[in-house]
């Protein structure tokens with residue numbers, strides 16, 4: 091199975107989402123074994139969900155809270171995300187680790203809450219440039235993945251996004267991706283047992299239609315988590331086409 095996930099981050103207003111979905115759905119031909127998902131900002135989740143209803147396109151949240159409800163001003167629960175039309179949720183994106191203090195301690199309850207709600211948790215991991223330069227990449231990833239030793243039952247996905255490749259146009263080399271994805275697979279098997287072999291591992295970081303084909307050829311790469319290029323429906327469609335090949 092392959093996945094192409096559009097992470098819109100904090101971009102687009104309703105009119106942009108409407109135009110995007112009109113272009114996408116006008117040309118999108120679902121292919122067995124290729125999952126297409128859009129992760130819009132919270133206010134656009136119901137908008138996009140309504141627009142893609144009846145199509146094969148899935149909607150994910152970019153984050154959600156671990157608690158079921160209560161006095162958490164500004165937060166959105168897993169149940170709310172699902173109620174608005176989501177089937178999955180990104181967790182631990184590097185921007186949330188950087189700006190919102192997400193750590194393994196906050197992420198494990200979120201992974202559990204997502205799974206309990208029936209949302210696909212997609213745990214994002216990745217090293218900074220300083221960590222890579224210090225030779226600490228695999229240690230950092232080992233730490234970020236460690237919470238999956240307590241992974242709940244049910245499907246789970248992982249996205250490897252080297253922080254230095256996000257929004258920089260500086261894509262990781264296929265050798266770098268190959269090394270890390272093989273390492274992540276080994277860790278998942280060690281942490282989760284045989285089902286760690288089935289966890290899709292996506293690559294993210296300056297994915298474009300120009301480099302996606304080569305990235306998908308790397309062993310243990312199950313797709314792309316795409317930021318910038320996913321804002322353009324033509325590019326998102328091209329990425330889906332490439333994933334279908």
Ligand SMILES: O=C(CO)COP(=O)(O)O
Nearest residue numbers: 097256257295296317318
């Ligand atoms: O962070 C990303 C997706 O979650 C990657 O963003 P870019 O594709 O813009 O580098």
